[in-house]
Amino acid sequence: MRADLHEPFSDGRDKLFADFFNNDESYFGSLVGLQLEDVRVDYARMRLPYRPRLNQPAGVVHGGAIATLIDTVVVPAIGGVYERIPVLLTIDMQLRYLSAARETDLVAEGWITRRGKSTVFCQAEVRGTDGEVVAEGWHVYRVILPKD
Numbered sequence: 001m002r003a004d005l006h007e008p009f010s011d012g013r014d015k016l017f018a019d020f021f022n023n024d025e026s027y028f029g030s031l032v033g034l035q036l037e038d039v040r041v042d043y044a045r046m047r048l049p050y051r052p053r054l055n056q057p058a059g060v061v062h063g064g065a066i067a068t069l070i071d072t073v074v075v076p077a078i079g080g081v082y083e084r085i086p087v088l089l090t091i092d093m094q095l096r097y098l099s100a101a102r103e104t105d106l107v108a109e110g111w112i113t114r115r116g117k118s119t120v121f122c123q124a125e126v127r128g129t130d131g132e133v134v135a136e137g138w139h140v141y142r143v144i145l146p147k148d
Contacts, residue, residue, distance in 0.1 A: 002109050006043035009080065014039045016085055017076040029072045032065055036076060042112035044076035050105050061101040061134075066126055070095060070137035073110035074122040078141055081115075087144035091119070094138045104128040118143050 008014070017039050032054075038045040048054070048061075048069045056062040071093055079085045110124040122139040 001045070002111055003038055003040060003043060003045060006040040006111065008040050013080050013083075016080060016082075017044075028068065032068050034069060034072055037107075039076040039080050041081060042077055042115070043109070044073050044080070044111075045107065045109050046073045048106040048108070050101075050103055059102065061104075061106065063095075063097060066097070066101070066106065066135050067093075067095055067137075069106060069108045069126055070110075070124045070135060071139070073108040073124050074112075074139055074141065075110075077110045077112055077122065078115075078120050078143065082145065084146050086146060089142040089144070090139060091142050092138075092140040096136045098133050098135060099128075101126075101128050101134045104130065106134060 017036055033049055035047045037047055046069060048065060054061050054065045071090060075088055078088055106126050106128060108124055108126045110122055112120055112122055114121040120141045120143055122141065124137040125133060126135045127133055
């Protein structure tokens with residue numbers, strides 16, 4: 001796990017994301033079932049609990065569900081350093097699927113590789129509960145800070 005490479009928040013900013021989904025199905029991540037497990041400075045970890053409805057016809061977890069996990073895990077990593085959650089927009093996302101996920105929870109880690117004033121570069125990795133890497137992702141996000 002990459003969490004040890006990132007400092008925990010000392011000022012309570014991790015609480016910004018305590019109710020990130022809060023079972024509110026008005027957000028797509030909640031509808032899919034994503035669960036935030038950890039958020040630190042420039043890092044986050046999320047879980048996608050397995051359920052058969054996430055499968056595609058060949059009996060493996062649908063690539064779209066994995067892409068959602070990859071795209072969403074970096075959001076708390078990006079937003080956690082701000083006093084209020086900014087608007088975060090995906091500009092670019094590249095994915096590489098490395099193996100199939102069958103009947104397993106998926107755990108994603110997302111981290112920042114470079115942070116600019118309004119553009120952030122990120123990476124993410126998804127593993128099954130057996131530790132095998134299922135997919136990798138690279139992102140560019142636009143950050144729009146809230147107006148006071």
